[in-house]
Amino acid sequence: MLSNEQKQQISALGMPLQTVEEQLQNFKQGFPFLEIQDAAKIGDGIQVLTEEQLTTAVNEYESAAPSQALVKFVPASGAASRMFKNLFGFLEKGTDSLEDDAFVRQFFASIDSFAFYEDLNRELQKSGNDLPTALNQKEYARILTVLLEDEGLGYGNLPKGLLKFHAYGSENRTPVEEHFVEGAQYGVGKDRTVRLHFTVSPEHQKKFEEKVAEVRPAMEKRFGVTFSVDFSQQKKTTDTIAVDLDNEPFVEDNGDLLFRPAGHGALLANLNEIDADLVFIKNIDNVVPDRLKETTTTYKKAIGGLLLRAQSEAFQALKALDKAVSEATVENARQVFTQTLGGKLPDAFQTLTLDEQGSFLHNKLNRPIRVCGMVENTGEPGGGPFWVKELDGSLSLQIAETAQLDLDDPDQKAIFQAATHFNPTDLVCGIKDYRGKPFDLMAYRDPKTGFITQKSKSGRDLKAQELPGLWNGSMAHWNSLFVEVPLITFNPVKTINDLLRDVHQ
Template structure:
């Protein structure tokens, strides 16, 4: 690698990860040169990039989906640990001493108001009974006080150990007769909209260290659904998608033992996993975005509607591509209408070859909810380096908020990305696309992290629904807020969408 001295130990470490020298050169170049911000030209809004889902259209799409026989799969990123969900609880354990201050004093001192809500409504949390019946809690209640004893029983490895569990296996919903995890809720959803001929197919991307926990839970879940057979696969984020960390001088960051520090490349690395699954259409939804049974029918209807919309547009695209193959004169005009009316692209098509190149791509239908202040990405019109506009999901880290025009565009944004996608990953001949061909490698992220008390810079690959799908054909459809129920903090489990009416 140019301008870089690598030891034999470095090369052995690099080789063991399966990463090639060209990849590292590109990563180091990105740290030095930086990653360009997205060039926003407008927010995507209703009738300007986002389709309003009217009742008649919704009904037709649901019917189309239910009458289809395509192979469906539910793809769930589930490798996240619950540690971040319990962040403020860990802080409390580190800093609170019940002999020296009250809970209220701690809340006022640290401004962690969610701790007040947590303990005020602690009996409504799905794991409450499990914690207070644990031997650890009973043994330490008198000496440590209720708050400390409860949190240690919940989080520590000596007791329930939920602090180091995968988020998908944390108790989410308490129905008295049973307590369901987010993992199980995805099985229930799959029974309702990702099933064909009594077989539901799911794929979870998980951390390798948690795979046995997931499999044990899976075997328990499958016994409860007698009328459905499940085909469940798991995959791990590939070591080859890890990225090199650097210091503030853009030199490789090294561990205390002198080894290079590689970090997971973020959810964008999962495009490799998505590329390896086999289905006609794939639903993508994060592990923590589930709800109690009372809202499930509405959730299912909107999933079916998104699926039906994908099937409808695929039919039109496939028919047009077949006509382009036959070089029918009207096919170019058909392609132009599809590009402009369905995918909102303004490119002027000149010939059959160009038309096929623009249409023969993976298709994603993305549900979008009204923005009520949640952090994260949103739908925007973006201009690329060639001056072409396209619809993209853009994260806040990709926007240069120092520029007034970009600030104004963001301020006018009306919708939010809940990660609610239906993907068509096969072409009009029934062949799988190589999804890696449609990634924009220039749409990654650089963030500041720390290790061993030292600051470092980390590189995330283009996000799964951002740069990894930048060159897909895209449709945004408005869906209601009820479809978006993530659990980012433990107190989110106290929201109505996670509290059964039992």
């Protein structure tokens, strides 16, 4: 039970009391598992484009893009500290642990292959000998301190987007710069403008702004486009209340309730404020050097073209239903839903009257739409594509995370293990309706697809709650198309040594 003082604190934070009370109830009741009906597979939920289909989709996108308001939406909030977990651990254990630490040995053996090598060398020269001279086990701790700590390059506290990832001789680029280049390749919309939107942490926004101010003039001159760059932060009002292990509100030592960031699902509120016809979503660290960008560019244009085509057919069907509900308009809408969008109607659909069928299909078609790239499952973590039964009996395509599924159920586990693909956060979204008005994206999420995790604060255990994930529960009631894309389009950097892989060299 919340006290009056706690209710006042919640009100002061701008959070609806009802929302917080619902979160507390979620802790007590738990979130229900998502019941998956089948794994989406090639030919049954996942499209594979032939060369001809790929070319057609790319051409359709390129023809339409100059008249579209396009945005490249890049979640970039996270600090890079997890990238350096192994290096921090080595510093704590001491250099005597090197013999048992293959990760750190690989790091130092290939240190001259990192794009930040020259920057690190210059920093080391300020405090003594240069990097080649210092490259011995006795100096490893000093080298890592200069790399990671704020007195040096400060990489341990910077966001991923501002670390140098790729070397091009005299030009070494951060992910922010790589997203500029990508944007110029497939994100040029109205008025030859590339709109980039980065979601950032408050403590990092100034450094992002400085980097953008530094690189934008040269990028605009190089590509002959205008870059419009803006930022948003995860809203404090999307934070969720924490509880103790008895599901009572977690009260900090100063008497305040503890609220925590609610995961990437909180970014739905940021996406909901974007004014655009198409929004491409891609994580900050999933970038490659120029020599490998062509495939990514081709498939980004292709999924954009597929979305525009599907959207156009859905819009035409909706407008026809508005004019008249007839056998012809209902049949056309049915074909768009089942063939273009790949939805599966409930068995009871045939028992509905014509007007009821028209209303049912109108509701199904008038939703936000997304096309999601799917790569073959190689063991990487990520949401899988599954068929899920809706309350109305229809089947829809959704992305589901492991934590949403009851893997103790043999049938559910078998379906999960049958999944052949996963989504590497590769989406293009249509967020306006057939009248040109923005959808309220908050109305198309499934609030019962959140997560509960166990954390700690000041040595005390607590339970935290995450909102429905941005590309799974937050988009549960969108129309979704899944398309296989090449594995080369997915190259995340989770650890610093991932930058030594050939795709990042």
